Amino acid sequence: MGNKLSRRRALVDERYTRIQGLYQHKDVDPKKLRRLILNGQLAPCFPGAEDSSLELDECPICFLFYPSLNRSKCCTKGICTECFLQIKAPHSAKPTQCPFCKSSSYVVEYRGAKTIEEKGFEQAEEQKVIEAKIRMHQKELLDEEQRMLQREENLGQHNVPDRFRRNFSNLHGFTIPVDDLQMQGSVSGRDLNMRLEMDSRLSIQPVQNGQPETVSNQSTSPESLDVLAREDAHILPNQVCRFQGSSFQRFNRGDNFDLDLEDIMVMEAIWLSIQEQSHNHENSLLPSGFHNLTNSLNDNNPSGSTVQRSFQPNVITARSSVTSGLAGAIAALAERQAISNESIPGNGQVDINEEQAAEHEQNLSHQDNEDSNRQSFVDVALSANSQCRTDSEMEPNQCAGKSHEQEVICQTENNGGQTLSNWIEVSAENGRTISSLIRGESRGSMSDLLLDHSSEAVEVGTSFSSSVPSASELPWEGSDFLPAQNAESVDETTGMGQSIVMLPDTYEEQMMLAMALSLAEAQAQAR
Amino acid sequence: MSSSSPKGLSRIAANRLHKELKEWQMNPPAGFKHKVSDNLQRWIVEVNGAPNTLYENETYYLQVDFPENYPMEAPQVIFTHNPPLHPHIYSNGHICLDILYDSWSPAMTVSSICISILSMLSSSTEKARPVDNDRYVRNCRNGKSPKETRWWFHDDKV
Secondary structure, X not given: OXXXXXXXXXXXXXXXXXXXXXXOOOOOOHHHXXXXXXXXXXXXXXXXXXXXXXXXXXXXXXXXXXXXXXXXXXXXXXXXXXXXXXXXOOOOXXXXXXXXXXXXXXXEEEOOOOOHHHHHHHXXXXXXXXXXXXXHHHHXXXXXXXXXXXXXXXXXXXXXXXXHHHHHHOOOOOOOOHHHHHHHHHHHOHHHHHHHHHHHHHHOOOOOOOOOOOHHHOOOOHHHHXXXXXXXXXXXXXXXXXXXXXXXXHHOOOOOOXXXXXXXXXXXXXXXXXXXXXXXXXXXXXXXXXXXXXXXXXXXXXOOOOOOOOOOXXXXXXXXXXXXXXXXXXXXXXXXXXXXXXXXXXXXXXXXXXXXXXXXXXXXXXXXXXXXXXXXXXXXXXXXXXXXEEEEEEOHHHHHHHOOXXXXXXXXXXXXOEOHHHHHHHHHOXXXXXXXXXXXXXXXXXXXXXXXXXXXXXXXXXXXXXXXXXXHHOOOOHHHHOOOOOHHHHOOOOOOOOEEEEEEOOHHHHHHHHHHHHHHHHHHHHO | OOOOOOOOOOHXXXXXXXXXXXXXXXXXXXXXXXXXXXXXXXXXXXXXXXXXXXXXXXXXXXXXXXXXXXXXXXOEEEEEOOOOOEXXXXXXXXXXXXXXXXXXXXXXXHHHHHXXXXXXXXXXXXOOOXXXXXXXXXXXXXXXXXXXXXXOOOOOOO
């Protein structure tokens, strides 16, 4: 024992056996303190560091960083010696409560600095907490949607034009004709095929909208969300919008944004590393028919005239992470816009996403439509933000082509598509933009509904994440795609011929969107 | 971080509040906004009633004043302007919540206080003042701090 003591004595610098003056301590016996520290019963009084570093632990009371902390016996929470002396009044009659767990007799012990194992364990715990948080949020999200759907039903659907109702009731989106799915499956491989087929049982609705779909028909299964949240869900852009508007609602910049940035960043980092390890090769898996297909699209649809195409197989990029690329793209765009708000040439956007370089080479030849490129990009990306503004207007056919998912290149025949006006309307579901969106009667009625919904409605249209990059990555002439997606909304578009483009005002908003996208992806992955 | 402590805060208090504020800005508690000001010692926090509660879509303001020896001593937290109607919130804005007084722990933060207050609001089943509101408010007329009150925490439901 004597040996041990003397060895310990040698370890503690004499300077650190005295209080450093963090507090005005009363009643602290310096000799006793020195003895406790030298005996290794209390942590040395290191001067606390302002900033964190790997080796240092933060005292949860003074928020300073120390090489080592005392640990409470009850709950093993750390505390620096000076804070402990403050809390544990030496001559107090009643036993001191643990400031962390409130257990009645607060006693600390000192075990030296945390070992690597302990730190690793803590990190694992934190990781679990993050994951649990994400699961919890997902559950909340589902509940919320269910509530909303319920409410919508209660509101009496006869007041609402079918088109609008569909967008609401279709929160879980994923409205894909079955043939479409099968086709996609054959293109994208067995795995995806299986997943989609699983999902199709749950949530596929024919795109034809002759009948209003009732709420109860809609799948609210987590599986469908899961699939949709993945980039390889093949959905029409408007459906993407709808879906994501609902599923990523919590990543709003509004009140629901309660996952902290740190978590987001951690998740993003984790996600990226996973991705790097396992999916590096996948970028090269772009189906070889892709370019041909896109070519044929361009060739076959030189103008906005109606082209009856019996069926176009969907082309899928096998890349497993779209949105991280997206996030990058958006972030880059945000930076760009921060520099010059005036205009962003399509070229610039094309450059943003390196991973799509292959497509870009091809697409660069279509840069003449720069303006609409930019607008559609912005359009999709930014209605996700809370403070969107009406930036500009454009013709639907300009946007149609740009709004496509990169994965969803082709369109169904006449049955499915909805034109720009329809998916712009999705952005109208973003409750925060309602006021700017009220145009014409058809919109008015929806706005009324939306106002009723306000809290939930806000969440409907919030994030269009994965449709974002596509806009930048597929800078075709807009008219190419117009005919393919037509049927349902054209007749209703009085007053909607002009579409509305949202653009987040600020750099911060755009960055937030980028964040939201990557977290959403991590979330999808985590499930 | 500025090295000069605002007047009235100890060095440790100022340091901690700086860090709390930074953390808040990175990760604000859901439903709260800190109103930006130069005054580290007094925070004004906007509270938004949680969805699906009695206080949904309502906005209130908390005023948080920090004592010199924060966090060893609890901050004083009151509602300003129009305090929410709640069985534990007096019309002068004082809040009957144990963690603000006897049960304060230096391990708590402004953020955790806010969450407790929102939770208190959210679990309320009726919008009403405390039964002894008038008497209490009369007693506090000369600007007494709620921290001087001897609170009796009797209701652990809300």
